[in-house]
Amino acid sequence: MHGFAARLTDGEAQRMATAPDVSRVYKDRVYHTQATRSPWFMGLHDDFGAWPDAEFGDGVIIGFVDTGIWPERASFNDAGLGPVRSTWRGKCVDALGFNASLCNNKLVGAKSFVTVELDASGLLTDSNPRDIAGHGTHVASTAAGAEVPSADLFKFAGGRASGVARMARIAMYRACNIGCFASDVVAAIDAAVTDGVDLLSMSIAYPAEPFYDDLLSVATFGAEQRGVFVVLAGGNKGPTASTISNVAPWMTTVGAATTDRVFPATLRLGNGVVLTGQSLYNIPFSQSQGAGMIPLVRTSCGEYDLTPDKVMGKVVVCSQDAGASAGFDVERAGGAGIVSVQSTERFWDTVMAQPFPLPGLLLSSAGGKKLADYMSSVAYPVASFNFTCDTVTGENRAPMVAGFSSRGPNPIVPEILKPDVIAPGVNILAAWSGAAQPSDSDMDPRRVEYNIISGTSMACPHVAGVAALIKKRHGDWTPAMIRSALMTTAGPLDKNGRDIVDSGSAVGAAATPMEAGAGLVLPRLAMDPGLVYDAGTQDYVDFLCTLNYTVEQMRQFVPGLSKCARTIPGGVANLNYPSFVVVFDGSTRVRTLTRTVTKVSAQPERYNVTVAAPDGVKVTVTPTTLEFKRVNEKRSYTVQFSSEAGAKVRPAGTWDFGHIAWENRKHRVRSPVAFKWDN
Structure with missing residues (x-):
């Protein structure tokens, strides 16, 4: 890029933008x-x-x-x-x-x-x-x-x-x-x-x-x-x-x-229920000041909510996501520990560990709900921590x-x-x-x-x-x-x-x-994909031109451009990208896209296509077999996607998914496909 950075007033920036040798401010x-x-x-x-x-x-x-x-x-x-x-x-x-x-x-x-x-x-x-x-x-x-x-x-x-x-x-x-x-x-x-x-x-x-x-x-x-x-x-x-x-x-x-890999720590409630979260607090249970049953108190963990009269000697349950920084605030106010709960109910079974400075752990929203139910069911809620300082691998669902x-x-x-x-x-x-x-x-x-x-x-x-x-x-x-x-x-x-x-x-x-x-x-x-989808600078220029960018806008990318020489036939979805997005709008139930693959493996190979599509969508790939003899040999194929008449009606903005894969005994070249209904 050719340019410079400068401190300008709004007026100076406007004047510079109109200078004949300035492409863009x-x-x-x-x-x-x-x-x-x-x-x-x-x-x-x-x-x-x-x-x-x-x-x-x-x-x-x-x-x-x-x-x-x-x-x-x-x-x-x-x-x-x-x-x-x-x-x-x-x-x-x-x-x-x-x-x-x-x-x-x-x-x-x-x-x-x-x-x-x-x-x-x-x-x-x-x-x-x-x-x-x-x-x-x-x-x-x-x-x-x-x-x-x-x-x-x-x-x-x-x-x-x-x-x-x-x-x-x-x-x-x-x-x-x-x-x-x-x-x-x-x-x-x-x-x-x-x-x-x-x-x-x-x-x-x-x-x-x-x-x-x-x-x-x-x-x-x-x-x-x-x-x-x-x-x-x-x-x-x-x-x-x-x-x-x-x-x-x-x-x-x-x-x-x-x-x-997880870093488990547990919180035992006064009713005997044990909740598992994660923590990077590194003092084992037997040495921890949080080893016994300690009163629980819920606060927002805001700066003005963590006062000694509220939290001294108690485990503070933060009602919003709180990191290790909140732990220092709790510690400064005399709190005995901290429990942070993920605030959104949409997070399922994954927790980020925190290096709390005092006994503390992070619970999922599901664990937080169980904790909240317990705290609302008794007059004096209490809990104790258990920190084993273990690193556990291979037991949780991942990725x-x-x-x-x-x-x-x-x-x-x-x-x-x-x-x-x-x-x-x-x-x-x-x-x-x-x-x-x-x-x-x-x-x-x-x-x-x-x-x-x-x-x-x-x-x-x-x-x-x-x-x-x-x-x-x-x-x-x-x-x-x-x-x-x-x-x-x-x-x-x-x-x-x-x-x-x-x-x-x-x-x-x-x-x-x-x-x-x-x-x-x-x-x-x-390291050995078999086939690849290639694209270069001219393909991306054509892509930008297909977005109907003006010559001035295009010159941010190609300074000497005088006009767009060409666009991508069929629209930007036909860029030779390793994935597909198919939009069914009110004007058509059929979309046809083209891709070109390049052979990068050493031996002659034949690939057969397999397709996965949602109900009500028909996918037709032509041809269904690709044969290659030499490295860097290219083959093109077309895919017709049809939203079939009589299929279940999908509301506008609905997405569904599938894939297209070229396969043989050695390679599987898989591309995700996303379908959208705009009609």
Whole structure:
């Protein structure tokens, strides 16, 4: 991109917008960051599969636009790594508080672009790449952290830690502190692409806007033009529908899922009922001040509600979601413990652990209801905690889509299904900044080397790491081919072969593509997808032209464009994307879409199509068999979707789902299909 950031009055901005050499003036905005066992949970193994096949991502450079990095962490040691490739143009800056000598063959680039935020917030600290928030350190070590023999948080989740692509290299572009100004983010993306990163991982989100109004969409379009694979967090606004962020088709958009690891703690009520929640409080039961029966009191846990006369010596039950910061408020007021209850009844059987400073746990909404019923049934409710400080794996249903994970449909272009995939994003252990507390409280004096946090921010770098493995194995693949491999091999089933559940549903309903996209990323299968759906810059230009953007709007993406030369026949739903969205409106009951697949496997293959469709929809694929002899050979097929006359009447705005898969004995290339009735 060619431009600059400036402080302007409204009048100055209006005058600049009319200058003959100015294409567009954007008002700055603030993006927000979205806050080990997970590589193994995704099926990665040291001795076989994607890790050794891709040499653990050795040499691939992942750029991170985030809050910076704490380079002293063991996750960023470069043992066993050779020099970075000679074509790499990045560097580590020398700045007050950050010495370039801290970089090595693991951390190969570190720059800062947070000057606008520093000015706006009045901070006096020099701009440097050091992470004072923890978020950037966490995501970088998740994607590409070195293997560390022993890592934990307060003895929880202890064991070997590894990034998904542990021999990939890291380049950090600090553009965020608490928030991220768009101008800083764009400058960071521009620098990363110029430096020569292979991938960009950005765990930031902003409510979706038309692409020409969204600087992140414009900047990542430029990155895709240069062959850089871009992966972004989908946002933490779930379970509300149509809250998904980062929805352009050249972006890979990631939702969050749970893993099979939990940190159980229990609350025994005075009537003998035992409620199980999760906690990172690390004093065992026998030593805990919450070991005996203690009076319970319910409050809002607001600042003015936690007074000593109300809570002294009692376990405080928060009537709204409360994190570890509320625990410090309770502790300061003399409370003996805290119970936080998920406020929405739509969250089913998934809880994010919190590092409470005093005895405390987080209950699901179902557990919270049982607690509330007990408290209203007796005059003097009491309870006791039991903290075993255990980490339990393999016993809970997983993965599930996290309740907070933002959902589709795509609010800008419904014909492009988002999110694309899901990845582990709940209770993720990774490296942490030495300047940041492990909780969300400024009163927290604790400092840790590793922290456990949750969000689509944590899911995004898992996908970046898998993409780095694919890039190492298939260095000539386009970003679209990598995205296709991730999507068409993703799993819609959990570890026990059942449908992945949407924990944003009160009843534990099966997740649809609106919550889970194509499913959970599976690295082993993504390394060898068989067929891919490819697309390039011209395809995305045609896509934007099909949206009827004006020439001025198009010039945000293609500065020299004089007019749209062509559009996509049949509309934007015909973009060669690895998923389908079919809209039946009042004008037609039949929709026909076309796709082209490229063979990337070595041997000649024949694929047969299988289809799953909801009642009342007929799907006809032509041809039903695809034969390939050579690598990079292409074949096209058409799909006719018919909403059959006489089928059950669906109200306007109704969605239903199915899939199309090309299969043989070795490969299964699966695309989710979403159907919408607008008539």
